[in-house]
Amino acid sequence: MTILPLTLDGIEVRRAGRTILGPVDLRVENSGPLVVLGPNGAGKSTLLRVCHGITRPTAGSTTWSVPRAEADLAQAFVFQTPILLRRTALEKVAYPLTIRGDTKKTARARAAQMLEEVGLSAMSHLRASVLSGGEKQKLALARALVTSPEVLFLDEPTASLDGRSTREIEAILAHAQSHGTKLVMATHDLGQARRIAAHITFLLNGQIVESTPAADFFAGPETAAAQAFLKGDIVE
Ligand SMILES: Nc1ncnc2c1ncn2[C@@H]1O[C@H](COP(=O)(O)OP(=O)(O)O)[C@@H](O)[C@H]1O
Ligand SMILES: [Mg+2]
Incomplete structure (x- = not known):
């Protein structure tokens, strides 16, 4: 049973009279990691949030292969800056x-095991707010992965x-990917995209400019905008 593919059809997000995303169509397949790549302001976070259902699009639809309530239980989201609650690390992961x-x-018991896996066992009884930035993000990951989600969205997690x-x-x-979790990650970091991506969706000004296997993208993207981004030019 799989919640993928996820299909985005005619998605548009308008805010303050401006279209910040779309219209975009996208199919997220049950395959290797998808990296949503693009400069700041391209619409990466908005795209991920629409996929996960935490931003409601102005137009268009998102469809999983199972009913929404079922899909919701099999996915998780890691934000760039973790949201902290006044809980201990262990409580946060157990929740x-x-x-x-x-x-x-x-x-x-399962949360303790998960904290061990991310190297935070020694911190399990500390409040999340006292952890370092890296530890906080590892804690957020432990919480996201503890339910073994089929899809994990990550918005510039590092x-x-x-x-x-x-x-x-x-x-x-x-490790999560090799144990069956599909990664969908936004980043503006080319090095990270190279290390992680099987597929690249390149976003610019709210539009999908290219969506292609990572090997093809890095061998030579089709568009001038993606070529410029790859060369390290400032693209906007
Ligand atoms: N709630 C909002 N209201 C108005 N503009 C927004 C809102 N959220 C995002 N934006 C704008 O939409 C554009 C895309 O934002 P975002 O999805 O965060 O891009 P990225 O994650 O690629 O940096 C940016 O120009 C941002 O300022
Ligand atoms: Mg963003």
């Missing part, structure tokens, strides 16, 4: 399990982190 009906004991935290997080993501 998605308890709301899905696990007993507190089962949820805590944009404000140092190299070491970035490497650790990418290793956690690679």
Whole structure:
């Protein structure tokens, strides 16, 4: 049973009289990691939020292969800056399990295991707010992955982190991918896109300029805009 593909049909998001996304059509397949690449302001976050259902489009539809309520239970979202609640790390990771009906004991045991996997065992009883930036993002990832989602959306999850935290997080993501979680990640970081992507959707000014296998994209994108972005020119 799979919730993919996800199909976006004629999606448009207008804010303050301006079209910030679309119209775009996109099919997210049940295959390797999809990276949504583009400069700041291109509409990457908006696109991911529409996919996950936390931004309502002005026009168009998003369709999963199963009813929405079912699809909602099999996906998670990691924000650029983690949202913090006044909970301990362990409670935070256990929460998605308890709301899905696990007993507190089962949820805590699984959460402890998940914290171990991301290297945060020693911090399980600390409040999330006292953790470092990298630790907070690893905690957000542990929480997102604890339910073994079929699809994980990530909005520039390492944009404000140092190299070491970035490497650790990418290793956690690679592990999740190899265990059956489809990654859909927004980034403006070319190096990260090269390391992670199987497929690139290149976004500029709210439009999908190219959507192609990563190997083709990096071998030579079709559009001048993507070529310029790849060369490191400032594209807007
Ligand atoms: N709620 C909003 N109201 C008005 N403009 C917005 C809103 N959210 C985003 N935007 C604008 O839409 C554009 C795309 O934003 P965003 O999706 O965050 O791009 P990206 O993630 O690629 O940087 C930007 O120009 C941003 O300023
Ligand atoms: Mg963004």
